[in-house]
Amino acid sequence: MSKRIDVNDLNVYYGNFLAVEGVNINIEPRSVTAFIGPSGCGKTTFLRTLNRMHEVTPGASVKGEVLLDGEDLYGAGVDPVTVRTKVGMVFQRPNPFPTMSIRDNVLAGVKLNNKRISKSDASALVEKSLRGANLWNEVKDRLDKPGSGLSGGQQQRLCIARAIAVQPEVILMDEPCSALDPISTLAVEDLINELKSDFTVVIVTHNMQQAARVSEKTAFFNIAGTGKPGKLIEYAETTTIFNNPSVKATEDYVSGRFG
Structure with a gap:
């Protein structure tokens, strides 16, 4: 399922403001790549261009190429919604839908894409996705309870289950552990290491040790x-x-001399 990402001469604009300039990068499939750098340096903005999420901001645009196994995500006629099913996103703060059950949270993306799914297939997908997020054993007896009733770390893993339920090829994570305690952080990091066997994973992090622990390239x-x-x-x-x-x-930043 996982795909290679090739970015060529990418400039990102908000109106006339050039936010990120001249990015060239090749991200291998089935790997974890970390983006690091001081606040305001464009790493999250760039991450969001990889599934056209930045376009939800009025006036946002790009010049250059983002290729997913050779297919330009910004090509003529490419639907951003389709791009986001191929390239999933997990945000900084866990954001399960508060009025939905755990089960319905997992299926939310599938239903949003108007995919018809039988009750038995839905149950199988819920279990598979929650197992993939290392959450099944913790929630299997309360799937009809609200997702908002879970702990912060469990909520974040529920959001990861929701992302993988639509069977993407790439998973983007924007500081997925910044709101979590150390034990929950470790659980998500362990999960990231497992996810790379099926997905291409790209993570923005301010935590140097986390980048060192989970990524092959930075x-x-x-x-x-x-x-x-x-x-x-x-x-x-x-x-x-x-x-x-x-x-x-780079040396100054990773050694703590600035940032």
Whole structure:
């Protein structure tokens, strides 16, 4: 299922403001790639271009290419909604639908895409998705209870189950552990390591140790100053970024000298 992502000369705009400039990056299938960098450097904005989520902001646009196994996600006639079924998103704060049961939360994306599904197929999909999110054993006896009644860490794994239920090829995660306690964070990190066997995973994180623990490759973004565009400074194997970066700004950031 997982797909390769190739980004060529991507510029991201909000109106006339150039938010992210000149990104070139190749992300391998069935891998975890981490985006790191100081706040405001464009890493989340860039992440959101990978499934056209940034377009929900009025005036947002891009120039350049985002290729999913060679198919341009910004090509003529490409439907953004279809893109988002192929490239799922998990947000910074867990956002289960509060009035929906655990079961209905998992199926929400499937129903949103107007996919007809039998009751037995729906039950099988709910179980498969919750197992994939390492949540089944914790919630199997209360599937009809509200998703909002779960702990923060469980809610985030429920959101991951919701994302994988539509069978995407890529899963994007925008600081998925920033609102979680250490034990819940560990559970999500373990899950990320398992997800890469089926999906291409891209994660934005401010946690250096997390990037080192979960990713094979790391991309460091930076910004020259207020009002300047964010840029991809260095992209390499995670061990290289943390132990032997080729750019001084990368070394300064990962060693804690700034940011």
